[in-house]
Amino acid sequence: MASAPSSTPSAVTPGAIHLPDTARDLVKILVAGPFGVGKTTLIDSVSEIRPLHTEEHLSEASAEVDDLAGVREKTTTTVAIDFGRISLPGGVVLYLFGTPGQERFRSLWDEIAYGALGALVLVDSRRLDASFDVLGLVEESGLPYAVAFNAFPDAPRHYGEEQLRRALDLEAGTPMVTCDARDANSSIDALLALVDHLIDPGEAR
Amino acid sequence: MTGRPAGRPLVPAYLSTGGVARPSRPQLERLSVLARSGEPVPPGLPAAELALLDALEGGSLAVVEAAALLRLPVSAVRVLAAGLADRELVLTRAPIPPAERFDPDLLKRVADGLRALKHT
Numbered sequence: 004m005a006s007a008p009s010s011t012p013s014a015v016t017p018g019a020i021h022l023p024d025t026a027r028d029l030v031k032i033l034v035a036g037p038f039g040v041g042k043t044t045l046i047d048s049v050s051e052i053r054p055l056h057t058e059e060h061l062s063e064a065s066a067e068v069d070d071l072a073g074v075r076e077k078t079t080t081t082v083a084i085d086f087g088r089i090s091l092p093g094g095v096v097l098y099l100f101g102t103p104g105q106e107r108f109r110s111l112w113d114e115i116a117y118g119a120l121g122a123l124v125l126v127d128s129r130r131l132d133a134s135f136d137v138l139g140l141v142e143e144s145g146l147p148y149a150v151a152f153n154a155f156p157d158a159p160r161h162y163g164e165e166q167l168r169r170a171l172d173l174e175a176g177t178p179m180v181t182c183d184a185r186d187a188n189s190s191i192d193a194l195l196a197l198v199d200h201l202i203d204p205g206e207a208r
Numbered sequence: 209m210t211g212r213p214a215g216r217p218l219v220p221a222y223l224s225t226g227g228v229a230r231p232s233r234p235q236l237e238r239l240s241v242l243a244r245s246g247e248p249v250p251p252g253l254p255a256a257e258l259a260l261l262d263a264l265e266g267g268s269l270a271v272v273e274a275a276a277l278l279r280l281p282v283s284a285v286r287v288l289a290a291g292l293a294d295r296e297l298v299l300t301r302a303p304i305p306p307a308e309r310f311d312p313d314l315l316k317r318v319a320d321g322l323r324a325l326k327h328t
Contacts, residue, residue, distance in 0.1 A: 021267025022241065028314060029239040029270060029303045055276035086272060091321025095314070098239060118237065118306040191326050198319045202312065
């Protein structure tokens with residue numbers, strides 16, 4: 004399955020995405036993982052708005068804009084960060100930020116992770132090693148997290164849970180679920196695995 | 209705003225803030241909520257500020273949503289929104305303080321809300 008492109012150009016009319024009047028508490032969860040793992044697909048499957056994206060510079064604009072000497076050192080690399088939104092009953096609005104996991108995105112990562120409830124780490128079991136960086140970043144940032152294996156049709160099925168847990172070096176209490184990022188209910192279940200873990204961290208799975 | 213060709217920013221990011229890189233209100237975050245104050249728009253506002261006010265016409269947006277719609281970096285929208293808030297043209301509301309994000313009641317509302325969504 005090809006994952007959705009991470010930056011689809013769109014001409015969204017602002018009126019279509021204004022926050023509901025009932026919106027009171029805005030919270031966010033990171034959907035983290037390597038490129039192509041299905042982050043945007045998962046966000047798209049549950050978001051009430053068509054996922055939007057911001058173009059992020061890997062370092063924030065220099066504070067000393069008048070200092071031309073600093074210009075040379077500024078990186079021009081940008082990355083698109085997709086996000087979606089779910090308005091929940093009770094005035095809570097949950098934002099999902101698709102966050103790439105490479106080490107070079109660290110400063111951006113820290114900024115997006117600030118104040119987040121936690122992270123849902125999406126893993127492709129056909130290439131576990133692609134997720135090592137992101138798991139490292141999540142653990143260093145201290146964010147609580149759950150791991151969701153995106154069920155690609157040709158994903159290997161012979162791994163046992165303990166095998167996967169050991170391969171990713173996960174603690175026993177870290178929730179591990181399988182999901183189909185294209186399916187809304189399945190994606191919600193993966194998010195619930197994380198939120199239930201936040202409510203009761205002691206509960207294994 | 210409608211019908212604008214895709215892929216081209218409304219205002220180049222480096223021009224949008226008039227060269228100001230740091231917002232006058234450091235607390236503006238990605239999920240801070242922006243809304244029009246109802247004050248009349250004074251004449252002579254720069255295009256980027258007008259575009260932000262335009263995006264807030266008829267409803268509020270999170271900073272990150274305004275950035276996506278205007279095709280500007282989040283950092284630029286922070287600067288613009290802070291400037292407009294200083295002139296009382298825009299109202300801002302901070303997101304939940306990080307210390308309160310693990311409030312059991314809040315988390316339960318998130319979980320209940322997600323469960324309710326599943327059955328619709």
